[in-house]
Amino acid sequence: xxxxxxxxxxxxxxxxxxxxxxxxxxxxxxxxxxxxxxxxxxxxxxxxxxxxxxxxxxxxxxxxxxxxxxxxxxxxxxxxxxxxxxxxxxxxxxxxxxxxxxxxxxxxxxxxxxxxxxxxxxxxxxxxxxxxxxxxxxxxxxxxxxxxxxxxxxxxxxxxxxxxxxxxxxxxxxxxxxxxxxxxxxxxxxxxxxxxxxxxxxxxxxxxxxxxxxxxxxxxxxxxxxxxxxxxxxxxxxxxxxxxxxxxxxxxxxxxxxxxxxxxxxxxxxxxxxxxxxxxxxxxxxxxxxxxxxxxxxxxxxxxxxxxxxxxxxxxxxxxxxxxxxxxxxxxxxxxxxxxxxxxxxxxxxxxxxxxxxxxxxxxxxxxxxxxxxxxxxxxxxxxxxxxxxxxxxxxxxxxxxxxxxxxxxxxxxx
Amino acid sequence: xxxxxxxxxxxxxxxxxxxxxxxxxxxxxxxxxxxxxxxxxxxxxxxxxxxxxxxxxxxxxxxxxxxxxxxxxxxxxxxxxxxxxxxxxxxxxxxxxxxxxxxxxxxxxxxxxxxxxxxxxxxxxxxxxxxxxxxxxxxxxxxxxxxxxxxxxxxxxxxxxxxxxxxxxxxxxxxxxxxxxxxxxxxxxxxxxxxxxxxxxxxxxxxxxxxxxxxxxxxxxxxxxxxxxxxxxxxxxxxxxxxxxxxxxxxxxxxxxxxxxxxxxxxxxxxxxxxxxxxxxxxxxxxxxxxxxxxxxxxxxxxxxxxxxxxxxxxxxxxxxxxxxxxxxxxxxxxxxxxxxxxxxxxxxxxxxxxxxxxxxxxxxxxxxxxxxxxxxxxxxxxxxxxxxxxxxxxxxxxxxxxxxxxxxxxxxxxxxxxx
Numbered sequence: 001x002x003x004x005x006x007x008x009x010x011x012x013x014x015x016x017x018x019x020x021x022x023x024x025x026x027x028x029x030x031x032x033x034x035x036x037x038x039x040x041x042x043x044x045x046x047x048x049x050x051x052x053x054x055x056x057x058x059x060x061x062x063x064x065x066x067x068x069x070x071x072x073x074x075x076x077x078x079x080x081x082x083x084x085x086x087x088x089x090x091x092x093x094x095x096x097x098x099x100x101x102x103x104x105x106x107x108x109x110x111x112x113x114x115x116x117x118x119x120x121x122x123x124x125x126x127x128x129x130x131x132x133x134x135x136x137x138x139x140x141x142x143x144x145x146x147x148x149x150x151x152x153x154x155x156x157x158x159x160x161x162x163x164x165x166x167x168x169x170x171x172x173x174x175x176x177x178x179x180x181x182x183x184x185x186x187x188x189x190x191x192x193x194x195x196x197x198x199x200x201x202x203x204x205x206x207x208x209x210x211x212x213x214x215x216x217x218x219x220x221x222x223x224x225x226x227x228x229x230x231x232x233x234x235x236x237x238x239x240x241x242x243x244x245x246x247x248x249x250x251x252x253x254x255x256x257x258x259x260x261x262x263x264x265x266x267x268x269x270x271x272x273x274x275x276x277x278x279x280x281x282x283x284x285x286x287x288x289x290x291x292x293x294x295x296x297x298x299x300x301x302x303x304x305x306x307x308x309x310x311x312x313x314x315x316x317x318x319x320x321x322x323x324x325x326x327x328x329x330x331x332x333x334x335x336x337x338x339x340x341x342x343x344x345x346x347x348x349x350x351x352x353x354x355x356x357x358x359x360x361x362x363x364x365x366x367x368x369x370x371x372x373x374x375x376x377x378x379x380x381x382x383x384x385x386x387x388x389x390x391x392x393x394x395x396x397x398x399x400x401x402x403x404x405x406x407x408x409x410x411x412x413x414x415x
Numbered sequence: 416x417x418x419x420x421x422x423x424x425x426x427x428x429x430x431x432x433x434x435x436x437x438x439x440x441x442x443x444x445x446x447x448x449x450x451x452x453x454x455x456x457x458x459x460x461x462x463x464x465x466x467x468x469x470x471x472x473x474x475x476x477x478x479x480x481x482x483x484x485x486x487x488x489x490x491x492x493x494x495x496x497x498x499x500x501x502x503x504x505x506x507x508x509x510x511x512x513x514x515x516x517x518x519x520x521x522x523x524x525x526x527x528x529x530x531x532x533x534x535x536x537x538x539x540x541x542x543x544x545x546x547x548x549x550x551x552x553x554x555x556x557x558x559x560x561x562x563x564x565x566x567x568x569x570x571x572x573x574x575x576x577x578x579x580x581x582x583x584x585x586x587x588x589x590x591x592x593x594x595x596x597x598x599x600x601x602x603x604x605x606x607x608x609x610x611x612x613x614x615x616x617x618x619x620x621x622x623x624x625x626x627x628x629x630x631x632x633x634x635x636x637x638x639x640x641x642x643x644x645x646x647x648x649x650x651x652x653x654x655x656x657x658x659x660x661x662x663x664x665x666x667x668x669x670x671x672x673x674x675x676x677x678x679x680x681x682x683x684x685x686x687x688x689x690x691x692x693x694x695x696x697x698x699x700x701x702x703x704x705x706x707x708x709x710x711x712x713x714x715x716x717x718x719x720x721x722x723x724x725x726x727x728x729x730x731x732x733x734x735x736x737x738x739x740x741x742x743x744x745x746x747x748x749x750x751x752x753x754x755x756x757x758x759x760x761x762x763x764x765x766x767x768x769x770x771x772x773x774x775x776x777x778x779x780x781x782x783x784x785x786x787x788x789x790x791x792x793x794x795x796x797x798x799x800x801x802x803x804x805x806x807x808x809x810x811x812x813x814x815x816x817x818x819x820x821x822x823x824x825x826x827x828x829x830x831x832x833x834x835x
Contacts, residue, residue, distance in 0.1 A: 130456060
């Protein structure tokens with residue numbers, strides 16, 4: 001898929017939502033157009049003595065509901081169109097969960113594996129400096145994304161703070177705990193996903209957790225989903241990662257699977273389970289399927305064979321539009337990514353609040369507040385489903401677009 | 416791959432190619448070459464405007480800072496429906512070179528909004544300008560990046576930018592833009608600065624060729640700000656203006672034309688064509704008239720393969736930006752025509768912009784005489800520096816100017832080093 005398509009696809013989906021609402025052409029164009037795109041040359045003195053220049057982006061899609069918020073990725077395939085699409089999705093995600101942020105995304109076209117630690121640090125600091133006038137705790141708050149991590153966030157926070165002359169922890173989220181990172185952020189996406197699954201069970205009148213769950217992907221999001229579901233009494237019958245998939249109908253212990261994966265780099269070969277093909281994993285007999293890996297996993301090719309009654313999208317865009325059509329026809333309840341995996345940005349929001357206050361919450365407080373927000377968002381989306389007779393994804397988008405459009409109208413146009 | 420890659424080469428690719436052909440002859444590392452080529456910062460913004468009819472509309476705006484190693488970025492802002500990122504990148508790069516060649520302490524920038532200002536009410540134009548200013552407000556400023564008028568913008572627009580920026584700061588900041596109205600701190604002489612700079616370059620060129628007469632025939636292509644001012648100043652110095660053209664046609668009189676009168680005619684008739692004390696001809700006739708000096712002062716790519724061979728002038732002073740194509744350049748060089756290249760020849764505009772910035776920051780304003788004398792100093796110095804490079808390295812003036820520009824920027828990059 002070319003990068004052009006990612007942006008076009010995102011616009012097509014947005015258009016489909018906006019078609020259901022009564023918006024003026026001006027408001028539609030406003031929502032389709034990112035507010036600000038920065039493209040900067042990130043110059044780095046390389047270890048070989050010469051300089052090299054990497055292209056960096058920061059895109060703020062919308063700031064009507066609050067400061068822009070979104071991750072920064074370091075990847076050789078980063079393109080402007082991809083970043084634009086992801087920034088727009090962040091606008092919708094923050095709006096669905098009702099946190100006071102707009103959407104942004106950033107990236108540098110670089111393969112970080114080819115940089116020394118010093119080069120990586122200098123790249124991060126120079127990139128930060130080039131966008132420094134456009135980020136800030138009240139303006140635009142970056143976070144980790146593909147190939148960036150708490151260390152990179154600490155460098156960004158340091159560069160920004162030195163420039164300001166005082167510590168500004170609120171300029172980024174996803175910081176190390178000792179720099180003001182929030183407790184619970186590591187598993188926030190997964191816990192949020194689980195809360196949406198619990199809400200789904202509730203509206204469906206199912207009051208047991210004695211259910212079979214399958215988790216695709218065993219990275220940060222997948223592992224924690226499996227672990228939390230397991231702790232709550234779900235039976236994790238199968239998990240997978242890029243190395244393979246495993247099945248045990250009597251249930252797996254995700255803690256032990258992780259130990260195995262830490263040793264062997266894959267879940268494959270775990271002794272209390274049988275190895276199966278990753279394709280078979282998605283179509284196993286189960287109640288809940290959690291795609292927590294890459295995009296475009298549930299497609300028209302396999303959607304008809306999926307037997308789960310609930311699909312919880314912990315990953316971004318795991319279901320193609322055609323795949324979803326089939327799932328919906330078969331009565332599968334899909335919790336869409338913009339709602340299902342919004343726990344990450346929600347705890348990022350908590351981290352920002354804590355940083356601005358310089359007052360830090362207990363892990364218990366984080367979890368309870370996350371549950372409040374995820375439940376509220378779920379029921380708000382579900383109400384739109386019932387009122388307008390649409391699916392959950394359409395409902396989430398409708399809710400978000402209406403809220404952003406309302407914010408635009410309330411604030412008016414400057415000057 | 417960009418969408419435009421299947422189409423013909425963009426102006427940005429062409430500009431890079433020209434620059435690279437010069438840089439390849441210099442001792443620069445691969446990284447330094449890339450650094451000098453690529454813009455430091457590109458900002459693309461949505462400019463949202465509440466239209467008179469009630470709905471909102473969104474226009475795309477850009478500000479590109481190509482290089483800031485020698486000082487704040489400097490360059491115009493254009494309002495034009497065809498404005499696009501590639502064009503603005505190319506123009507920003509040329510501003511870097513132009514400022515470096517003239518030795519003024521600026522880097523290069525350019526901005527634009529893809530809008531046809533003729534379709535906006537005055538109110539909408541003001542709101543568009545203020546919103547665009549606000550969207551780029553964090554990256555402009557008298558110490559960072561200083562806009563100026565360009566296609567579709569004027570002193571009025573600069574006043575709005577200055578006002579928006581000043582309100583945001585809480586105090587007046589005249590140095591944030593140049594090309595302001597005189598009443599707001601604009602410089603004396605800015606109106607005619609580019610034309611005057613063209614004249615000073617030409618005088619230097621004549622001097623190094625030991626031509627010490629003003630009894631020379633001049634043809635001026637384009638009779639807008641640059642062409643008309645250059646013609647009037649040359650006429651006042653005693654030169655003979657034998658032909659003038661504009662979009663509507665050309666006029667010719669071997670015995671000489673009074674450009675003051677021709678300008679009055681143009682103001683009334685909308686074109687020089689039909690001026691009574693000269694013969695009117697097709698506008699391309701300007702390239703064939705007998706003359707000593709040709710001043711292209713209109714659009715880019717006017718002197719090309721098809722007409723370069725017909726040109727009889729011994730000197731070409733490029734008042735316009737990029738009036739000569741690569742092929743035409745080669746033909747003219749082979750014929751021994753002395754070309755004063757755009758980045759040197761028309762740098763008078765940005766030089767007096769620089770004076771305006773200095774005066775604004777100082778809150779102390781110069782006389783017209785002081786502006787003219789200071790402009791002459793800078794233009795003459797730049798000319799001789801470029802001429803020396805051209806003699807020493809045995810290259811034409813265009814190549815010499817680019818070499819000088821690139822070497823000055825490269826030196827600044829190396830001296831400052833790379834942050835952090």
